Amino acid sequence: MSENSAAAWQALTGRAGERAALLGAEGLPTRRVEAWHYTPLQSLNGIAWQEAPALEAATVKQRVEGLNLPEHDGLLVFANGRFCKELSHLPDCMDVQEYGDGSAVQPLLAGRFSAGLNAALRQPGARLHVPAGTDAGLIVMVSLTEGDGVSTHLHHSVTLDEGAQLTLLDVQLGTGQYLTNPQVDVHCADKAHLSHITQQAESHEAARLAIVGARVGERGNYDSFTLNQGGVLARQEVVTQLSGPFSNTNVNAIQLVDGARLNDLSSMIHHASPDCTSRQTVRSVLSENGQGVFQGKILVDRIAQKTDGYQMNQALLLSEKAQMNSKPELEIYADDVKCSHGATVGALDEDQLFYLRSRGVQEEQARDMLVQAFLLETVELVEHESLRDYLLKALPGHV
Amino acid sequence: MPAVSETREAVEKLAKSNYEWGFETNVEMDLAPKGLNEDIVRLISARKKEPQWMLDWRLKAFRAWQDMSEPDWAKIKHPPIDYQDAHYFAQPKKKSGPKSLDEVDPELLRTYEKLGIPLHEQEMLAGVEGAGQKTPVAVDAVFDSVSVATTFRKTLAEAGVIFCPISEAIIEHPELVKKYLGTVVPVADNFFSALNSAVFTDGSFVYVPKGVRCPMELSTYFRINARNTGQFERTLIIAEDQATVSYLEGCTAPQRDENQLHAAVVELVAMEDAFIKYSTVQNWYPGDENGKGGIYNFVTKRGICKGDRARISWTQVETGSAITWKYPSCILAGKGSVGEFYSVAVTNGRQQADTGTKMIHLAPDTRSTIVAKTISAGQSDSTYRGLVRMQPKARNGRNFTQCDSLLIGDQCGAHTVPYIESRNMSARIEHEATTSKISEDQLFYCRSRGFSEEEAVGLIVNGFCREVLKELPMEFAVEAQKLLQISLEGSVG
Numbered sequence: 088m089s090e091n092s093a094a095a096w097q098a099l100t101g102r103a104g105e106r107a108a109l110l111g112a113e114g115l116p117t118r119r120v121e122a123w124h125y126t127p128l129q130s131l132n133g134i135a136w137q138e139a140p141a142l143e144a145a146t147v148k149q150r151v152e153g154l155n156l157p158e159h160d161g162l163l164v165f166a167n168g169r170f171c172k173e174l175s176h177l178p179d180c181m182d183v184q185e186y187g188d189g190s191a192v193q194p195l196l197a198g199r200f201s202a203g204l205n206a207a208l209r210q211p212g213a214r215l216h217v218p219a220g221t222d223a224g225l226i227v228m229v230s231l232t233e234g235d236g237v238s239t240h241l242h243h244s245v246t247l248d249e250g251a252q253l254t255l256l257d258v259q260l261g262t263g264q265y266l267t268n269p270q271v272d273v274h275c276a277d278k279a280h281l282s283h284i285t286q287q288a289e290s291h292e293a294a295r296l297a298i299v300g301a302r303v304g305e306r307g308n309y310d311s312f313t314l315n316q317g318g319v320l321a322r323q324e325v326v327t328q329l330s331g332p333f334s335n336t337n338v339n340a341i342q343l344v345d346g347a348r349l350n351d352l353s354s355m356i357h358h359a360s361p362d363c364t365s366r367q368t369v370r371s372v373l374s375e376n377g378q379g380v381f382q383g384k385i386l387v388d389r390i391a392q393k394t395d396g397y398q399m400n401q402a403l404l405l406s407e408k409a410q411m412n413s414k415p416e417l418e419i420y421a422d423d424v425k426c427s428h429g430a431t432v433g434a435l436d437e438d439q440l441f442y443l444r445s446r447g448v449q450e451e452q453a454r455d456m457l458v459q460a461f462l463l464e465t466v467e468l469v470e471h472e473s474l475r476d477y478l479l480k481a482l483p484g485h486v
Numbered sequence: 487m488p489a490v491s492e493t494r495e496a497v498e499k500l501a502k503s504n505y506e507w508g509f510e511t512n513v514e515m516d517l518a519p520k521g522l523n524e525d526i527v528r529l530i531s532a533r534k535k536e537p538q539w540m541l542d543w544r545l546k547a548f549r550a551w552q553d554m555s556e557p558d559w560a561k562i563k564h565p566p567i568d569y570q571d572a573h574y575f576a577q578p579k580k581k582s583g584p585k586s587l588d589e590v591d592p593e594l595l596r597t598y599e600k601l602g603i604p605l606h607e608q609e610m611l612a613g614v615e616g617a618g619q620k621t622p623v624a625v626d627a628v629f630d631s632v633s634v635a636t637t638f639r640k641t642l643a644e645a646g647v648i649f650c651p652i653s654e655a656i657i658e659h660p661e662l663v664k665k666y667l668g669t670v671v672p673v674a675d676n677f678f679s680a681l682n683s684a685v686f687t688d689g690s691f692v693y694v695p696k697g698v699r700c701p702m703e704l705s706t707y708f709r710i711n712a713r714n715t716g717q718f719e720r721t722l723i724i725a726e727d728q729a730t731v732s733y734l735e736g737c738t739a740p741q742r743d744e745n746q747l748h749a750a751v752v753e754l755v756a757m758e759d760a761f762i763k764y765s766t767v768q769n770w771y772p773g774d775e776n777g778k779g780g781i782y783n784f785v786t787k788r789g790i791c792k793g794d795r796a797r798i799s800w801t802q803v804e805t806g807s808a809i810t811w812k813y814p815s816c817i818l819a820g821k822g823s824v825g826e827f828y829s830v831a832v833t834n835g836r837q838q839a840d841t842g843t844k845m846i847h848l849a850p851d852t853r854s855t856i857v858a859k860t861i862s863a864g865q866s867d868s869t870y871r872g873l874v875r876m877q878p879k880a881r882n883g884r885n886f887t888q889c890d891s892l893l894i895g896d897q898c899g900a901h902t903v904p905y906i907e908s909r910n911m912s913a914r915i916e917h918e919a920t921t922s923k924i925s926e927d928q929l930f931y932c933r934s935r936g937f938s939e940e941e942a943v944g945l946i947v948n949g950f951c952r953e954v955l956k957e958l959p960m961e962f963a964v965e966a967q968k969l970l971q972i973s974l975e976g977s978v979g
Binding site for chain 2: 121389392402404405406407409410411412413414415416417418419420421422423424425426427428429430431432433434
């Protein structure tokens with residue numbers, strides 16, 4: 088570890104106390120660590136990250152009200168890593184379980200830096216439990232962070248019993264130069280269905296190392312969609328394991344990166360059972376000096392015969408200085424499988440632009456239309472109708 | 487420079503004493519003592535009667551190598567290699583080759599027969615004396631570490647083409663070697679290239695002057711013969727403006743229990759409007775079914791399109807070796823230059839292959855194409871690993887990549903690890919990859935028409951690889967098709 092990395096590291100290990108061992112000894116990952124090659128964390132080194140202080144209830148209330156959230160059945164609010172009980176409510180059908188040890192999901196995330204950091208500095212987050220056969224509707228979870236040089240490390244767990252259903256909208260926002268490091272442990276039992284939509288709208292100065300670990304049982308479904316549009320350096324990591332036969336997962340995302348920011352979507356889809364399917368569409372729009380990163384791996388175990396995996400990663404570069412790095416990866420040990428991935432990187436299609444221009448559409452407007460069309464296809468993958476509308480509203484300002 | 491020549495004399499003396507002390511001689515081989523140190527590097531250089539600058543270059547590489555560690559990022563597994571437990575120089579003794587094919591190991595001949603190699607080429611391969619004169623292509627045969635025969639040199643010389651062992655080029659064309667050696671693959675580029683730079687013993691050198699189209703295919707056979715030897719050949723091909731050359735490389739090795747190391751370096755330089763086509767059929771001994779023995783093939787191959795509109799095309803059929811670690815690459819530095827990579831990698835038994843390419847687009851209007859076909863059978867593992875990078879100046883750069891994997895049996899693995907990096911908005915990159923098994927329908931179709939299961943698999947696999955095989959020169963394409971079939975023997979049924 089170099090000398091100037093001391094500030095951040097000392098602060099983090101100091102706060103972790105005896106759990107500092109969970110952080111490992113390597114310091115913040117550099118470019119030399121394969122998993123972080125395109126998203127090195129050196130820029131976080133000079134900051135001594137402190138625990139975020141509590142925010143005033145009135146401020147939090149004002150922020151949440153300003154969000155224009157879709158109609159929902161439950162709301163959970165966290166501010167600077169603390170649960171705001173007075174702003175939160177849950178439907179009757181759901182209970183809040185005691186904090187589990189996350190043993191079902193933890194092995195999935197072993198060796199991943201974001202998970203290690205969360206384990207060392209963990210703050211209790213939401214503990215959602217949907218009983219068997221229940222449809223809990225749409226729950227919104229808002230995590231607000233404000234301040235400079237502070238960090239939060241919320242740990243949420245979402246457990247769906249057999250046949251349960253839930254749609255979770257996970258909204259993350261804030262102001263200032265902070266670091267968020269949330270972890271969500273998901274467990275979908277047999278035939279359970281979780282639709283998990285993450286709207287990442289962190290401050291444009293903030294760093295974010297988010298990680299989701301999901302285990303899916305027989306005929307279960309974990310459907311994830313991420314809208315990555317904030318943070319100066321933001322990684323959303325999604326690790327899903329299809330552990331029961333005939334289960335399914337979707338790991339879709341949109342990344343909108345401008346300024347001199349970097350957004351990263353890293354995923355691992357682990358087919359650990361036969362007859363499972365996975366689908367992934369990730370689209371990135373990079374403008375100004377924006378950098379996009381996509382790292383997606385499909386791992387198919389020897390026993391996971393009849394796997395059907397598909398992964399598509401496309402990026403639009405809208406400026407001379409924009410950059411895209413992607414690494415779609417297949418690791419396959421079963422022979423009777425159908426796995427494919429595709430990746431494209433390029434500018435807007437000149438022919439399409441010409442078509443619109445020749446029909447009297449202004450250049451600027453034509454570009455916007457094409458970018459919108461590019462993104463729309465991905466947003467349409469979200470099943471929940473009112474959420475789809477909500478997400479579409481979140482797009483234009485960035486396009 | 488009296489000081490330099492004095493040093494040289496001293497070194498030569500030292501080397502000589504080493505030779506007197508250290509050379510173990512058996513019936514067929516002159517071997518340097520086992521181990522690797524500066525004295526061995528000096529010994530190799532002295533044995534090759536190299537000038538001082540070459541020795542300095544080697545020593546620089548050796549010192550760099552000592553500070554480097556073996557790369558561990560590839561998806562391959564092997565016991566640690568003891569670099570001190572090998573001979574770094576082996577030379578066949580003069581006049582010791584078999585007099586005719588009757589004296590050659592019949593097992594080896596059967597393999598050649600299966601491959602359909604013409605008899606005189608078999609003689610070439612088996613090292614029969616006097617063979618080679620009849621071959622239709624110019625051949626430079628490298629047995630163990632030493633280049634033993636280069637044919638058709640006169641015809642080539644008339645066209646102005648230089649084709650000779652690199653050891654000869656170092657002495658006869660030092661200005662060319664000095665100018666280009668190590669410019670594409672720098673001395674300390676990676677662990678294995680540094681090792682090669684320090685101890686390479688021979689290889690081929692090709693120089694095609696301005697405007698010349700090389701009148702025939704150039705070909706090299708590499709063969710590892712002796713036990714416990716590493717083969718470190720070095721190839722340097724230079725095509726001047728508007729020059730064209732096609733180069734074939736064939737590799738074979740007899741069966742041995744030990745793992746043998748092969749760490750070659752190939753450098754290609756293509757100037758304005760030049761075209762270099764480099765084809766490889768690699769069939770080193772892959773080890774037995776239990777994974778015992780076989781060649782470790784750790785090769786660095788890289789070409790640079792220096793001039794505008796230059797073109798470099800790599801074609802490889804990789805069926806052999808216990809482990810393959812190889813990434814033939816193109817640096818597209820000239821405007822409008824073109825890089826191509828066509829590859830078939832077949833693994834069976836317990837073979838491991840981690841192979842692919844790098845296409846580095848530095849200049850505007852550069853184009854690259856990658857077609858990689860991977861076939862895994864038995865208990866083998868095969869990985870495609872590739873990089874496509876568009877640098878900020880690669881305006882209108884274009885890349886198309888297609889990687890297809892075929893799995894035969896449920897004990898093997900096939901992996902795809904592409905890296906795609908774009909720093910220019912007008913550049914376009916497309917990548918697609920698929921993994922599947924041989925379809926039951928196709929198998930049934932062939933079986934119902936009277937093909938045995940093995941024949942059917944062979945047919946289907948050849949169809950799967952067609953796009954790549956058609957890039958090979960004719961005589962190689964035929965050989966490669968048979969090779970695919972042999973490699974997959976015992977993988978079905």
